Amino acid sequence: MRTIITKAFFAAAALCSAHAVAIAQDAPMGPTQNGPPPAAEAPAAATPAAVPQPQMGPSAPAAKVTDCPGNPNPLGVSRVVEIDTTGGPGFGFQHYKMYDFLNPKEVVLTFDDGPLPNRTTAVLAALNAECTKAIFFSVGKVAAGYPDILHEVAKAGHTVGAHTMDHKDLSKLPFDDAKADIEKSFSVIHRAVGSGTAPFFRFPFLRHSPETLKYLADRNVAVFSTDIDSFDFKGGKPDALVKRIMANLDKRGKGIVLMHDIQPHTAAAMPALLKQLKAGGYKVVHMTAKTPIQTLPEFDEMVAKDMQGMPTALSDRPLNSVVKTISGQ
Template sequence: MRRFPVLIVAAVAVASGSVFAVAVKHFLGSTAVETTPTAKPELITGSIDARWPKPGAERHTAIAEVAPEVAVLEAEAAPEPKKRVVVAKPACNNPNALGVSRTVQIDTMGGPGFGTSQYRDYDFLQPGEVVLTFDDGPWPVTTPTVLAALKAECLRATFFSIGKHATWHPEVLKQVIAAGHTVGSHTWSHQNLAHKSPQEAQDEIEKGMSAVAMMAGTPIAPFFRYPQLRQTGNLKAYLAQRNVAAFSIDIDSEDFKIKKPDVLVSLTMAKLKKKGKGIILMHDLHKWTALAMPELLAQLKANGYKVVHVRAKDTLDTLPEYDAMVAAAVQPAKSRKARAISAVMQTVD
């Protein structure tokens, strides 16, 4: 069907950098006892150098560029979809902030792929532009510290959240949503899908999407990133059928193995200088990544790079059967009642 561009002006909200100092102080000075589940050893992340066949969809159907002050939506002759994303783009009170240079809106129909490590059809970035992406959250302390660094520079990023982690820390996920960032999914438990049967892999994807959407308390973007970037042809076709966009990368920060913030920053900037632009992969699960963020953003600004925010035209439709699975998994934890203090401890002497 024919589509006609319609311009709607997007509003802007303000973000202050003062929260970052508080977050870092808390991060460095906290001695609280860990009461949340620890990260699983299966969280092995990184990039692979793979090439996949180009999707047949034409370029203009997947990407709509959105200027800093204007959002571009597409009106169709047919009735409007059930859900349409309209996000106010906040202005920035910090005159020296890096800020968002432009916003790109993605039409996920047919499951387009982004990131030249694996996909070549839809390279929407201009020289000197970057997209900031974070995998494996939400996680206490580290994710809020990343959020504070982004807020200080009036930036928006894309977070690919793990379903289990979302059920463990829904309050952190809600902070990501409240800050205006784009949220996609990263499976239920970060399994290598290439080692799973087609049905097992689909279950991992769908359960993860349902969990993130449910814990967010609001519809999320139909954006997905494969754990370890391990895609299969069957899953590529499945995401296309589900109208979910797959996000690969251009630049791997290698923060899954580099644990020194200064080395992490220098390596990422060196790769970016060589590449000239790209979707950057990081992990908000790691404390060294959280601590590296202020300097990384300062380096991006000092070297003239521009940050692009990506968002989806429409929101994700989760499947009821997987919503039910997640609800069943979460309910027992919620229904457990803490014992009375007197039943746990008593003065005996």
């Protein structure tokens, strides 16, 4: 367990520098269309039968003043949208330009690469204090190391999607390897959360191939790009990050915002960012899925073997009922 956690932490720490290199090199992106690639492209491998899993519950209602203890004027959630992921729709105008569902001054908050202690947990605390919601695209290896944190993210009502198992550039991998990286992440994240997770996926470095895009369409998984990239992986101070995000939002007027919950300055910036969104008249839209991801048995078994001894679902007992100081301060 300690080895897994240590590897997860250093894997997460390495993600952002790799992301920065990719952006600096301005590597070409995959196609921007939704749905299948042209006929000349190689077809995706047949999808194995999915194991039946519980349906996701009804979407949470928008937050109200009375729903946010300790905060009489929360940012909250202006509306909840349910996504039918049949055929793999794409969201985020940087790559997928079909579904313009946001109204002016509406934002979707998204976070990649977590979960990590003291970072994802700080982001979660800031969101909870404003009774607002986000989408977390988790990396499988990191989720394997900190399943309790991801479990808390889902328990708080946030949407949990996948961001591959190892944060590799899938556009450069053979299709079978890319498929395994995708499916392992679905299985690990579902195992960590212990309940239905969303069929939402974001490609590392925002790069896909025609084959992986078609595969996710066949799997009925929605794919996400972004409208506003915070570039928080480049570092900097929290106040500068807030100013950059707000300036880009004010310029565009709305959008899906990409951030990283493994970044310490992002976690530190969240309270101020949420207050600035509220002051600027922005409203948060929470994206949920009509049905949960259906993980594949072969990858569930593979993950279960790799993670022997780790919990499949975590206890909901409060901290003070599990850990109690009996001496000292």
